[in-house]
Amino acid sequence: MEEWKKEVAWFLVAIVVVFGIQAGLRVALHTDSPLVIVVSGSMEPVFYRGDVVLLKGVTNPDQIKVGDVIVYKRPGYEYPIIHRVRYIYTVKIDGKPEKCFVTWGDNNPVPDPPYPTSDGLLEVQLPDGYIAGCVPTYAVEAKAEFVFPKIGLIPLWIRNALGLG
Known part of the structure; x- marks a missing residue:
């Protein structure tokens, strides 16, 4: 040959x-996306830009605990958000009690903003009195299981060079 x-x-x-x-x-x-490339520095020093994270789908909200890193979709954002769960609350969405998760990146000083739902912005009051956004169960796609450092830098560089990132 x-x-x-x-x-x-x-x-x-x-x-x-x-x-x-x-x-x-x-x-x-x-999960439809078992491997994702970290595109921001919001989770440093746990995940850096260009790290690839192995994800496991969430089939039951009871699988999520405080301290877990979850991936969720947020309306108006191009990429899924990967942040740590800091608090878990039960709220009413469409008249039914549901869990929601207060999240923020390890490198961010404040929680993620209120989450837009059909009932309006979803937010809760934290123990210190601060009002924080709360991610509804239906928006959560997966939990972070493992990180492969820096192997996503080349695809990120290519996307940026092509003006896609």
Whole structure:
């Protein structure tokens, strides 16, 4: 076999393996995005920009404890947010009691802002009297399980070079 054909074959095998691993992780970890690249410094020194975080889907809000790092979607934000749970509250959303999570990045001085819901902004009063946003259960996608340091820097650099980041 000619050398270039071998290289193309290995490249194709590598692509199939990568997509196979991604599909397997989706099933095994119960999430559409089992690997995410950290795009901000809000969680330093735990996660740095360019780290890749392995996520596990959350199927029950009781799986989330204070101190866990969760990933949630927020309306109006392009990327999911990955921050630490500091408090857990039970609130009424659409007339039903539901858990919500006060979060903020380890490198941020204040909690995340109030979360927009169909009932208005979701916020709670913390023990110190501060009013903080609270992330509803339905917005939580996953929990952080493991970090692979810096392996996402190249894709971030490429996205920035192409004006996509």
